[in-house]
Amino acid sequence: MTSIERTAYPRFKRLITAHELHLFFSPTRDEHQWAADATDGDEHLLALLLMLKSYQRMGCFPALEEVPEQVAEFVRQLVELPEGTLPVSRAERTSKHHWGLVRKKAGPWRPSRRRRPRAAPLVRSATHDRLLRGPLVEVSTRPLRRKASLFKGVVVALASLAALTVQASPAAADDVCGKQVGGAILVKYTELRGETGPLGCPTGIELDNPDGVGKRQEFAGGTIYWSAASNAHPVWGTIGGKWGALGYEGGKLGYPVEDERTNPDGAGKRQQFQGGTVYWHPTLSNGAHPVWGRIGELWASYGWEDGVFGYPTSDEGWEEPYQSMTQGFSKDGLTLFWSPGKDDETWWCKQECVGYSGAAGTDWFKETRVETYVGTDHVKVRAIPTRNGFVNARTNFRGAWDQVWSMAPYPKDIDQVEHQSLYEQFACHAAWAEERAPGDWNTGPTWDLESERPSIGMKKATDPFEVRKHNCNWS
Incomplete structure (x- = not known):
C-alpha cells in the first residue's frame, strides 16, 4: 500500500504541502466543539479530531500511529491543546466508539476536492500547475513516539518549515476578486468567510511591514496583519483607527494577538494587542x-x-x-x-x-x-x-x-x-x-x-x- 491512488485502503501521502494541511485538516469551530463535547480529555479530543479529518479526506480510519506527526501537531496547534499532547485511544472500544461518532457526524464518505480558484482556467499547462503547487514538505510516516522530548524536537522542525511554507509559498495562495491571498493571511481570511464576510474583497496584494518582520494585506473592510509571534488577525473599524493613530504595529500596542471580540455586555468591543487592549462602546x-x-x-x-x-x-x-x-x-x-x-x-x-x-x-x-x-x-x-x-x-x-x-x-x-x-x-x-x-x-x-x-x-x-x-x- 503506497498511495491513495493505488490501494483500496488509502494511506497518508508521503509529501503534503502546507496548503493541503490547511485545506483538508483544519477543524471548523463546530467540529472542535463537537469533539470537545464527546470526549473527556485532551488526548481523546485530538484523537477524535484526527479520525474525523482522516475519514473526511480518505474515507477510512488509519491507526493513530500512522497519522503523520506533522498532521497531528498541526491540528493540536489549531485547537490550542497543550504542547506535547498526543492522540491516544487507550482501549479498542474507545477507538470503535470514535469511529461511530465520526460516521454519524460526517455521513457517507465523499472524496475531498480542492476548491478551484475563482479565476483559474479549466485547463492549465503542466509548467504553470507545477509553479502554483510550490515546494512540498516531506512528512515522516513513522509511528508517533511516546517520548515527549523526541516528539517535540521533530514537531518544532516540521512546524517551523510548515509555517515558512504557509506564509511564503505560492502554493498557499488563492485568487480572490482578482488578487492573490495566501499563507496564514488566507487561513484567517477564509475563517472569516472570505469575500462574503466582513472583510470583503482584497484591495491590494500582501505587503511587507516596515519592521521587516510582519506582513499585511488590505481588504475592503479592514486589514489582516501577520507576524510569526502573533499570527494573523484582522484590524478594522474604530479600534483599527485608534491602533493606527498610535503607530500601527510599530507603536506601543504592537501587533494584534487576537481578533476583535464582543464584550459580555453585548454592545462593546475589544481587541488585544501585544502591548495592551483597545476597548470601544457605542x-x-x-x-x-x-x-x-x-x-x-x-x-x-x-x-x-x-x-x-x-x-x-x-x-x-x-x-x-x-x-x-x-x-x-x-x-x-x-x-x-x-x-x-x-x-x-x-x-x-x-x-x-x-x-x-x-x-x-x-x-x-x-x-x-x-x-x-x-x-x-x-x-x-x-x-x-x-x-x-x-x-x-x-x-x-x-x-x-x-x-x-x-x-x-x-x-x-x-x-x-x-x-x-x-x-x-x-x-x-x-x-x-x-x-x-x-x-x-x-x-x-x-x-x-x-x-x-x-x-x-x-x-x-x-x-x-x-x-x-x-x-x-x-x-
Missing part, C-alpha cells in the same frame, strides 16, 4: 481607547468594563499637578492614575503608586483619591474637603465619611482592622480641624488616611490630650 467610551500597564492591571482587578469604573473614555495623559499619568472612565467620571513616584515634598506619591480618584464633588468634599504603593498592600486615602466640609464634619463626621465614599469606590482589599483605622483617622481630622487663617487649616488641605496605621480606638483617636501627641498621624 455610547459609553467616547471612541476607542487602549488600556495597558499599571492602570490596566488595576482596572482589571476591579472587573474590567463591567466593574466599578466602566469603559475607558480617554487615552492616558500626563497630569502635572499630580505628577501622574491619568485615564478617564465612564462610571461617575472616575479617573485611574499611575505615578512613578519621587521622594520629594512636591510629589503626591513618594514612591511608585497606582490608584483612582473621584472628583465629581459634593457640598463638603472636592475629591477622593485612593493610592496604593506598587509592591505593597499600603493604601493611602486622601479626602479633600471644601470649607463646608471642614466646618460641618466637626459635628457630623459620619455624614462626612459617607460623602467621601459617594465619590469613589471603597478600596476592595481593605480588611476590617484597616477599615477601623481609616475611620478613626478620619474622625480625628474631622473633630479637630481648625482654620488658623482664611483657607489655612491645621490639618492641611487634605485629610490623609493610611491603612498601615494601627487601630487605636475611637477614644484615643479623638481625645484632645491624645490628639496633641499624635496629631492624627499615629504609628
